[in-house]
Amino acid sequence: MKINWGTGLVIVLVLFIAFIMYFVIKISTDKKYDYDLVTEEYYKKEMVYQKEIDAEENSNLLEGSISGTKTPEGWMLTFPKNIDYSKIEGTVLLYRPSNKELDFQIPLKLSGPNLLIPEASLVAGRWNTIVRWTYEGKDYLYKNEIVY
The missing domain is CATH 1.20.5 (Single alpha-helices involved in coiled-coils or other helix-helix interfaces)
Incomplete structure (x- = not known):
């Protein structure tokens, strides 16, 4: 054939x-x-995006910004030194873009300029850090990508 x-x-x-x-x-x-999607309620989050922009601008106007460093105990977030830490309220969200089951949130209660995220909570790899906080009636936002 x-x-x-x-x-x-x-x-x-x-x-x-x-x-x-x-x-x-x-x-x-x-x-x-x-x-997985990075954000579950993407469109709902998009509607409040202007508030995030304003909060990031407020953070940029501070006399210092939040910084993060790796320590033997975990990840240390250091807040600006010229603010009263007892008046800060907010949350720290750490999420893994690759696995949403590892995401976690920590309430923000400071007694000093530092907040330690324990090493036991962090798995090696890339993490996105979002710190949403309020100080004297103003909203602030800090975003950073870390590799732990």
Whole structure:
């Protein structure tokens, strides 16, 4: 039996489509290739984005900014020295873009300029740090990516 070029072309196209469909189905059904959104309620968060911009601008107007350093005990966040720490309220959110099950949030209660995030809470890799805080009625926001 002789196959002409048109039949051969159709066979090659059908095999190529089957090959692509195999990988699409495998990736969409296999838990090993599971993916998560970075933010669950993306559109709701987008509606309050102007507040975040204002809070970041407030943070930039301070006489210093929050800084983070790696220590043997964990990750140390240092707040500006010219503010009264007892008046700060807020939260520290650490999330892993690669795995939302590792995300955690810490309430912000300071007695000094430093906040230690314990090493036991941090798995090696990239973390996004978001510090939302209020000081004397103004909102502040600090965002940073760290590699621990």
